[in-house]
Amino acid sequence: MQRKYLMASHGHLASGMQSSINILAGKGGELKVIDAYVTDEDYTPQITAFLEDLQDDEQGVIFTDFYGGSVNQKVAAEVVKSGKTNVFVLANANLPLVLGVMLSPEEVLTADNLASMTAEAAPQLVQLAPAKQETAEEELDDFF
């Protein structure tokens, strides 16, 4: 099933995401973006244009920057108002989530397979192995 993607954010986060997706997967052109509040212009028409452009035999995914934030609320309200049920809204978007969904081999996106993708994209604290400890472990490995 054909998919269409939009990311909407406060500021240039959305276009920044597009740039990253382009560098990592050459697919920046497939992600439409809304950088809201950069100018005073109302961004609602950009959301409705995306929704109107979405065909019944397609699936739409809208990534937003912040759950409960004004952009997220506006997007959710417009999707509900459109009456379309073939659109998913994913909040707290980050690069692994957007990339994971865009590259997902799933024929049809569902709440279930999207839940797996959001779980895999969870932010995390990176465990840094101290240089000294690594050396000690290497020596131990060499010994045994």
Next chain:
Amino acid sequence: MQRKYLMASHGHLASGMQSSINILAGKGGELKVIDAYVTDEDYTPQITAFLEDLQDDEQGVIFTDFYGGSVNQKVAAEVVKSGKTNVFVLANANLPLVLGVMLSPEEVLTADNLASMTAEAAPQLVQLAPAKQETAEEELDDFF
């Protein structure tokens, strides 16, 4: 304890994040950014400059775009090489995480309180109440 922040990403995601943080909290100037792979220039010196600038009585937080990605690996390697233990690296960064950490009232960041912040920032599927269903619920509320 004074904190310093850096975000490093493939492409313009990091500067996009800075723009969003500025719009939402007026703190874009407190987040240093590295937009890697936009030019051929090696971005390692920008990481080491951030680490060298960090004093022993400060804490540093480096946000990266993608766990296991090249930017994340480079950052982690440089932190380990620096020998500094007052730096946290957070991968799969998104807006609620960066904002949450920057606005956190915690006097000292720890692995524990950062774990709470990463959990709260988890990407999620937004449940969209269909317009019809909402109306029905409202009518029910009015009735009782």
